[in-house]
Amino acid sequence: MLQNMRKSLYRCDICGKSTTRSAALDSHKRTHTEEKPFQCDICGKSFCQNSVLTTHKRIHTGEKQVHCDICGKSFSNGSALIVHKRVHTGETPYHCNICGESFSESSCLAKHRCFYTKEQLFHCDTCGKSFSSSNYLTSHRHIHTGEKLFYCDVCGKSFSENSNLTTHKRIHTGEKPFHCDICGKSFSVSSSLVGHKRSHTGEKPYHCDICGKSFSLSNHLTRHIRIHTGEKPYECDVCGKSYSDRSALMNHKRNHTGDKPFPCDICGKSFPTNSRLNRHRRIHTGEKPFHCDICGKSFSLNCELTSHKRIHTGETPYPCFLFLCVNLLLMKQLDEQSCSLCFSRLWVRLVSQIKS
Numbered sequence: 001m002l003q004n005m006r007k008s009l010y011r012c013d014i015c016g017k018s019t020t021r022s023a024a025l026d027s028h029k030r031t032h033t034e035e036k037p038f039q040c041d042i043c044g045k046s047f048c049q050n051s052v053l054t055t056h057k058r059i060h061t062g063e064k065q066v067h068c069d070i071c072g073k074s075f076s077n078g079s080a081l082i083v084h085k086r087v088h089t090g091e092t093p094y095h096c097n098i099c100g101e102s103f104s105e106s107s108c109l110a111k112h113r114c115f116y117t118k119e120q121l122f123h124c125d126t127c128g129k130s131f132s133s134s135n136y137l138t139s140h141r142h143i144h145t146g147e148k149l150f151y152c153d154v155c156g157k158s159f160s161e162n163s164n165l166t167t168h169k170r171i172h173t174g175e176k177p178f179h180c181d182i183c184g185k186s187f188s189v190s191s192s193l194v195g196h197k198r199s200h201t202g203e204k205p206y207h208c209d210i211c212g213k214s215f216s217l218s219n220h221l222t223r224h225i226r227i228h229t230g231e232k233p234y235e236c237d238v239c240g241k242s243y244s245d246r247s248a249l250m251n252h253k254r255n256h257t258g259d260k261p262f263p264c265d266i267c268g269k270s271f272p273t274n275s276r277l278n279r280h281r282r283i284h285t286g287e288k289p290f291h292c293d294i295c296g297k298s299f300s301l302n303c304e305l306t307s308h309k310r311i312h313t314g315e316t317p318y319p320c321f322l323f324l325c326v327n328l329l330l331m332k333q334l335d336e337q338s339c340s341l342c343f344s345r346l347w348v349r350l351v352s353q354i355k356s
Helices: 002-007 022-033 050-061 078-089 106-117 134-145 162-173 190-201 218-229 246-257 274-285 302-313 321-330 345-355
Strands: none
Touching: none
C-alpha cells in the first residue's frame, strides 16, 4: 500500500502524469513550459535535461559509445542506435491514422501529419514561418543566422545540422544503407528510398491545392508550390541571385567558388554537382537508362532521348529563318527582294551580301 502511494506521490498539475521522484517531475514539467536551463558551452544550444546536454556534447567531441551489432556503425546515443537498427529490420512503428503510411521515426510521422492537419505550433520570430516541432524551427533559424557548427573532416564543408553532415559524408564513403526490397536499389538517405518505392506503387500522396498536381515526396510539392507563388527564399550572398530551393543555390555558389566536390572514382575527374557526376559515370559504364518507347533505342542522357523522339514526331521547335533564307537563296528558290518565310527584306539583303 505504502509502495503504491509512493509511486503516485509526485503528480503534474498540468497533465496529471505521476512520477516517483520530484526531480523527474521537474524535468517533465519543462515539456510544458519549454524551459531549457542546460546550455552547451560550445555552441550555446539549450536543453531541458542535463542528460540530453551530455548526449549533445558528443556531437562536438565525436564520441560514439554505442555500436550496431549488425553492421558495426557507431552512435553517440542509444536512441540513435535504435532508429538506425530499423534500417536493417525494416521496422516502421509510427503509423499515420489518416492515410496508414508508416515511419521509422516519430519526428517523420509528425512532419507527415502536418500535410493533413496543417497544424503549425512553432513560429519563427524573424520571418513568421511556422513549424510542427521546435526542432524544425531551430533548424530553420540557422537560415537567418547563417550558423554552421558541423564540419566535414574530409572536405571541410560545414552544415547547420548534424543530420545533414551525416548524410553529406555518405558522398565521400559511398555508403547507401537504405535498400529497396522490391528491386534492390540502394540509397544514401531514407527519404529517397520512401520516394523511390512510390515509383513501384505509383503513389503520389502530396497534392497541390492550387493546380491539383500530385507528388510522391513532400519536398517536391514544396518546391512546386513556389512556381505558383514565385517565392525564391534562397539568395546568393555573392551576387544576390535567388532560387526556389536550397540545392539550386548550393550548385550556383560553386560557379563563384569553383568547388567541385564530386570526384569520379574511375578517372578522378571532379564535378560541381552529383547529377553531373552521375551523367559522366555513364561514359565509363556504358549505361543508357533512357529508352525510346517507340523504337526502343536507348540513350545515356534524357536530353538525347528528347531530341531523338523528334525523328518520330517530326517536331522542329527551333526555327532559324536566317538559315532557311540562306539555303533557299543558294538553291535559287527565293527572290532576292523579299522572303515569303519571314517577310523581311532585311534578311534577304544580309544574305545577298553574304552571297556576294
